[in-house]
Amino acid sequence: SYDLTQPPSVSVSPGQTASITCSGDKLGDKSACWYQQKPGQAPVLVIYQDTKRPSGIPERFSGSNSGNTATLTISGTQAMDEADYYCQAWDSSTGVFGGGTRLTVL
Amino acid sequence: EVQLVQSGTEVKKPGESLKISCKGSGYSFTNYWIGWVRQMPGKGLEWMGMMYPGDSDTRYSPSFQGQVTMSADKSISTAYLQWSSLKASDTAMYYCARQVWNYVGGHYYYNGMDVWGQGTTVTVSS
Numbered sequence: 001s002y003d004l005t006q007p008p009s010v011s012v013s014p015g016q017t018a019s020i021t022c023s024g025d026k027l028g029d030k031s032a033c034w035y036q037q038k039p040g041q042a043p044v045l046v047i048y049q050d051t052k053r054p055s056g057i058p059e060r061f062s063g064s065n066s067g068n069t070a071t072l073t074i075s076g077t078q079a080m081d082e083a084d085y086y087c088q089a090w091d092s093s094t095g096v097f098g099g100g101t102r103l104t105v106l
Numbered sequence: 107e108v109q110l111v112q113s114g115t116e117v118k119k120p121g122e123s124l125k126i127s128c129k130g131s132g133y134s135f136t137n138y139w140i141g142w143v144r145q146m147p148g149k150g151l152e153w154m155g156m157m158y159p160g161d162s163d164t165r166y167s168p169s170f171q172g173q174v175t176m177s178a179d180k181s182i183s184t185a186y187l188q189w190s191s192l193k194a195s196d197t198a199m200y201y202c203a204r205q206v207w208n209y210v211g212g213h214y215y216y217n218g219m220d221v222w223g224q225g226t227t228v229t230v231s232s
Contacts, residue, residue, distance in 0.1 A: 001168065033218035035151070042201055042225055043143075043151065048218035086151050090216055094167055095141065095153035095205075 002091035004098035011104045018074040020101045022087030030089045032070035038083045108132040110223035125188040126226045128202030135183035136160035139205040146198045192230045199225045
């Protein structure tokens, strides 16, 4: 089975840049998505096709994907960005999520 | 407004059957895949599988193959996830979500799960 690995936690100070990585074999050859989930809420799509933002997602969210690593970057991180973040990709017609990263803004 | 509305909280006993629902509105229900995602208490997201309501094509994650059944009634724009015999380990939040692909230049590009239901809490306990 295909595995995606994320760091369990990332901390960032308000106004700074947060980077969350997602690693998988030849992930750069696949299309990566990122979801934000706040406590008690359903996930929200924040990045698709590696770099694209859905309508309504702030410009401070950006993505990249190359080699074995996809990265979600949040520039000028705000307190409201504190949440769990999950990457997702496809392998052999199966959707796979990473284990999730808790972003703490402190 | 495009939305998915899921059925309410369920409390069941081990061995019982269950069918939860996910009703779509505001878009052409038959033209988009519906995916199901499990989130066990305090844990991450797990992709269970997906169904295309237009022709009932269904794909399951190997981890969930044989454990659940996905179906849909396109006449009422509703997708279903069902269990024939619940286990305590099925206790979780279950989400449905619209999955989007674009076909461009001979290739399919995955655009993610762009609309999510509010989730259905399933508790299985004796």
